[in-house]
Amino acid sequence: MKRALSVTRDENFAQWYQAVVAEADLAETSPVRGCMIVKPWGYGVWELIQAALDKRIKETGHENCYFPLFIPMSFIAQEASHVEGFAKEMAVVTHHRLKSVDGKLVVDPDSKLEEPLIVRPTSETIIGDAFRRWVSSHRDLPVLINQWANVVRWEMRTRLFLRTSEFLWQEGHTAHADEADAREETRKMLEVYREIVEDVLAVPVIAGEKPENERFPGAVNTYSIEAMMQDGKALQAGTSHYLGTNFAHAQNIRFQGASGELEFCHTTSWGVSTRLVGGVIMTHGDDDGLRLPPAIAPKQIVVVPMLRDKPEDSEVLAYCEALKADLDDLVALKAPLRAHVDKKPVRAANKRWDWARRGAPIILEIGPRDASNGMVTMIRRDRLRDGDKIVSVGMPRADFLATAPALLAEIQKNLFEEAKARLDANIRADLTSFDAIADYFGKAAEDDEASAFKGWVRAPWARPTGAELEQVETRLKALKLTLRNIPLGQGAASGTCVFTGRPAVEEILIARAY
């Protein structure tokens, strides 16, 4: 059976992931350690994610701005736990000039900076410094801003999209007069993330609060959305933090309240990154490559003319162009439909596989007979095969045009539902002791990449803290497990904590994770 990729998900999920990233032409490693090159198809997916999210960020009252790439080293030191969490691996700028010595380029020692600059790993400190200047009265609040930017966290083991030293993201930062507003903001943006990731990326998630040990450095509460990849691992797909007055205290962000007293602001921050593209791949990809939800497919319908270096080629091409023009006039998933005619000088049979690997939702193959009979031959990427056979359907051009938007909406829905069914079916809520959990995940953990599929466990716990929580973390770590989040909207807890044996106060998700 012809397969588009050299390795299947079952054979080796990690290698399969790398194969999809390469074969779908999404990204590649660069000669710069840990940094990636996002290629046009991958960047196109990111642009569509950006557009959808940016719209919601603006609709919820935020404005975009841009802060410096560099952060003075002394700023990083301002918030104690922030230092702990971020001071470890960061790119440090120490000089500002090169010079030629004997025809060789070297760093000019005379250009040493008085204070080293850090390439931002996140921007709480530099933005907080601006908030301090911007806020003086309660009338200045709330401040609701966002930036789209690149950030750098020096990583030793990198994986394209999932973990790279430089990545692209958005980071929202807000300041509020009171705790309730700031908490509402934190949860509102978590909900925006859930909505975009589920509705646009077609990736079902579970929203919840992170346990204490998984909080953002400096946060009072951290919330996340967690998605289940096809190998069962969890991917943290977005986070939203209530920072309390921690950063406000560290950076002196104060305002005069209605009563005239100086008070500290309550701040929040929240972000999602290019990691989402990795999540899309591992949620929707199959053994033929990527399958893109139409809402984030740079080209939703690809028209492939079956050319044969014969006179009728020009008729076929004209037919394809006219078809694209008619498709361009349609609206699908609330946006102008994105159609494309692939005229590259490549054999048509290869194009089918190129676009299948790249995950174009619909491929139309047009031969001379289609052109003269007013027909199209359609392949749906989400239903590419029936066993070994590629499923293609012939239909009148007019019928296809009439149904194309509904078809794209259906593909979007199918991909979500398929992933949702997998998520729902693979959360074990019946394991009520640590031993049972350890049994379930088993020893396969030793060989991380090739281990059999394991889903998540939702277990009762007593919300241990401090040293007790550290012990929990250590026990889980031995099984390569982590605490993911405490799902929102839980009813009253029952049973006993799988870690402490005390009465449970809530349930928490446990999983292997990216």
Place this chain on the structure above:
Amino acid sequence: MKRALSVTRDENFAQWYQAVVAEADLAETSPVRGCMIVKPWGYGVWELIQAALDKRIKETGHENCYFPLFIPMSFIAQEASHVEGFAKEMAVVTHHRLKSVDGKLVVDPDSKLEEPLIVRPTSETIIGDAFRRWVSSHRDLPVLINQWANVVRWEMRTRLFLRTSEFLWQEGHTAHADEADAREETRKMLEVYREIVEDVLAVPVIAGEKPENERFPGAVNTYSIEAMMQDGKALQAGTSHYLGTNFAHAQNIRFQGASGELEFCHTTSWGVSTRLVGGVIMTHGDDDGLRLPPAIAPKQIVVVPMLRDKPEDSEVLAYCEALKADLDDLVALKAPLRAHVDKKPVRAANKRWDWARRGAPIILEIGPRDASNGMVTMIRRDRLRDGDKIVSVGMPRADFLATAPALLAEIQKNLFEEAKARLDANIRADLTSFDAIADYFGKAAEDDEASAFKGWVRAPWARPTGAELEQVETRLKALKLTLRNIPLGQGAASGTCVFTGRPAVEEILIARAY
């Protein structure tokens, strides 16, 4: 007479510029040397510039992607003249970790990088390295890509938007099989820049070729668009470079031609940056602040409710909201109209000046009488005053709604024509000797900021090169003048070169410049 700014253009243009940037809330300096904070109103302008340009970049066949922020030092050294031009002032990353020593954060000496990394000042070298991998056959060409990114060039004297160490830009990079294609691309993108800057930013420009001494380091030909600021100085608003096979040779970017031989690619690059926002300010601003062309105004029509803490306030607010809703349904300048109701707890009289300073094209002031009579009171920012008097016009709501799109188009046109008339009236083509040019610009050059308005000179020249051109540069530099560009589409030249006395071959623009 009430003025919105503390300083006028005539009093001190440089201070006026700073005042507009601050008072229109566009940007501010940051605690990081040379880096700016682009505030929401300024970033909103940039987003609209980006959107218009991105659309044209895609329509002309280019795809966006993203390359690493960091460039290995050895890459910078690959193209000799590129090194000359860029190796001087750049941010150099030498370490990748901080650590705490006695409670103090320091750079960890153990984290020194084997090879220093340069924060990209431009990306020819890192992108060329990818082109080398991507291109093997003539079938792979052309490669047409673009990226939106931040770049860093260490600057000693900075000015917000115009010259900052970090700035935002787009950089297009293309590779072609032959020279003619590459040259056509270079000129095509110059024309895209001209079109966007004139039609969207309403800034008239002169497109031309840069003389040899002003070329991009490593380019065979550099073209620019030059705009005239209100102090007469030129602002280079965009550049497009034909790089020949210089970078292809340096980086070994080759392809197998149709005949089977290995050939070097011809490459191009082209870019515009956040500097354009500075150009908009200095083209359209007046002594009351910024005036924004509607096509790049984040809010085109601002509705100001005249609230008085009285019961009728709610009626006024409802009227304003309904007005905005109706405006939101309109299309102006080929995009949905952008209306805004300013509900901030600030006195309405102050809001008028806030929005005048920020350059909102139309301000509607709505009092209780307007609300009950179905009227609006309209202020046009481009025609704010009649002498000392603010011009406001009352008209029925329905009439305003019916004419709003046409009015915005008219404001857009007016701003362009006003600037075009200034440009056309201030290019002297009658100075046919270097002495006459020196006389015209005069000694005021010594006090750069406060000098009287001087336009540009368009003078015949013989296209000197090498040492002779260096002499020209030196003579001009003494008068703080530079060669701007050789305008495209010239007829046959007449007269003698103002520098060499030889027969002229063409005309060149001479001006003071940013």
